[in-house]
Amino acid sequence: MEGRILKISSWILMITVVFSAVVLGQFTMIHRREMKREQMSGLQMLAYYTSQAEETGDVSFRHQLRLELPEGMKAEDIVIENDYVSQNIMIEIPGVEKDYFVEHPLLGRSNHINDLYMEHGRIEITMDAVYEPQIKVQKGIMYLDFVRPQAVYDKVVVIDAGHGGKAPGAIKQGIMEKDINLAIVQELKALLDENDQNIGIYYTRTEDVNPTFVQRAQLGGKTGANLFISVHSNSTVDGQMSKYSGTEVMYDELKGEEGLSSKHLAQICLEEATAAMGSKSNGVTHGNNIFIIRNSEVPAALIEVGFMTNQEELSKLTSKDYQKKAAQGIYNAILRALEEGY
Ligand SMILES: [Zn+2]
Structure with missing residues (x-):
């Protein structure tokens, strides 16, 4: 008798356990699924919708993103901004509703996306290196490819105007180094914009801002540049x-000095800059203690154009004429270095 009661109660216990496990399990599953969409990051959403699309259709998505666009939208309506210093690509699809990406999910795969953020009509993608986004619209679908600079340009060069923003560099008689450096780089940009060779130029800054040392130093490697000049x-x-007074060029003395080295690049910069400016040559010097030189993955030279602590050279450095000469010298150095095979 006792044995029977025990048997029945253990059955009841077992049924209760199984029943509650099933109910509870289903409940948490439902709950989890509901939480999913809200809690999913942009990257998780991309992966989720993409694998769903691959399961239901016979499509596969590789190294390309695609998005169904609102009716009548053309490629030129889409605004793309490539902030290559931070490797962020922003895509604005004007006039779309808040939940647009839920009804029209972004689909695709790329191993090179570090982060993805979607809101209203805005997609923000953080890449693992510098890419040129290329958009194509076909039958109402936007196709987005990420292309390496080398696929677009024959040669790639990074130019860094020292300091900027809240980092003025040296200040002499109210003149800030950041402004001289930027003025020279802007003159250099004017020359390079006119050049008809297929050279991709990536600037760490073209205005009064201050990218971090890491952002500056890594840009050579992130673009796969042939050379880096600061x-x-x-x-x-x-x-x-x-x-x-005079001009000197720094390079990393701890990296190899054979062939197309940083030292040789520094020598080219020194020769071309002093020739264009008519300034005194102070030679090439060790620069391994400078962060952006030490951490550059590509041949790098840092030009100290002239001395702000020399009265005559300070007034030259602030004149447009001399800034143009400095820019011409650096421009000649870039073309010569590329011609020599960098
Ligand atoms: Zn400086």
């Missing part, structure tokens, strides 16, 4: 005005 203006160690 533009600075010099000061004496104690910062006092002095007779000391």
